[in-house]
Amino acid sequence: MKRIKPHTPVQYVMGHVQFCDLDLLVDERVLIPRPETEILVDIASDIIKGAGIPASKARILDLGTGSGNIAIALTKKIPDCKIIASDISGGALEVAKLNAGRNGVSDRIEFIKSDLFASLDGKFDIIVSNPPYISRPEFESLQKEVLMEPHVALDGGSDGLDFYRKIISEAAKRLTSGGYIIFEIGFAQKKLICRIIEKESVLKVMRVEIDHNEIERIVAARKT
Ligand code: GLN
Numbered sequence: 001m002k003r004i005k006p007h008t009p010v011q012y013v014m015g016h017v018q019f020c021d022l023d024l025l026v027d028e029r030v031l032i033p034r035p036e037t038e039i040l041v042d043i044a045s046d047i048i049k050g051a052g053i054p055a056s057k058a059r060i061l062d063l064g065t066g067s068g069n070i071a072i073a074l075t076k077k078i079p080d081c082k083i084i085a086s087d088i089s090g091g092a093l094e095v096a097k098l099n100a101g102r103n104g105v106s107d108r109i110e111f112i113k114s115d116l117f118a119s120l121d122g123k124f125d126i127i128v129s130n131p132p133y134i135s136r137p138e139f140e141s142l143q144k145e146v147l148m149e150p151h152v153a154l155d156g157g158s159d160g161l162d163f164y165r166k167i168i169s170e171a172a173k174r175l176t177s178g179g180y181i182i183f184e185i186g187f188a189q190k191k192l193i194c195r196i197i198e199k200e201s202v203l204k205v206m207r208v209e210i211d212h213n214e215i216e217r218i219v220a221a222r223k224t
Helices: 010-014 036-050 069-077 090-102 136-140 162-174 190-199
Strands: 016-019 022-025 060-063 083-087 109-113 124-129 175-184 203-210 216-223
Touching (some): 022 090, 036 069, 036 203, 060 069, 069 083, 069 090, 069 109, 083 090, 124 162, 162 175, 190 216
Parallel strands (some): 060 083, 060 124, 083 109, 124 175
Antiparallel strands (some): 016 022
């Protein structure tokens, strides 16, 4: 028997979760995949299939992959695609690699340790990301269970938007023309994030999607 710390999320106790019909290992090194992120996978898969580039040729990046949930689910939904999955956390990448292995897609995902784009080369046709988006005031009121998850995966800075600002300005340069960036976003962040996107003259918001609680949760933008 392992001694369990109070407020340990049940998913860490069980050691795995279901996400998009996949069984994924989770521990304290990774954010626990949430059901709303399955919507990000569906929208990204739609966009990749409709983007007019053969999936086998598209350069697809999952920025901040965590447990690998988004990248692995995309390889299952799009049989021919390959994905680059990055994370700043070496521990998260270890879990993500195990998850790719036990789901049989290790040869389809290249894992790279990188602080956002710092160690990534070249341009991408598709960027998907569920970055940390919890603001300082929200952090104060998080359930103790959520605070057991890696803070590096949750903390989005004072207004929760630090990573969107950094990723969007870099994505304006790192997307191929016609390429898409698809984000998961936090509660009531849509307007502000769309504003950050449209400050980049080359990016245009194409799609906003709500989650099961009718909260705007996904934003997709295209480089013109
Ligand atoms: N969905 C998580 C939560 O609300 C946050 C994940 C994130 O910051 N990307 O607790």
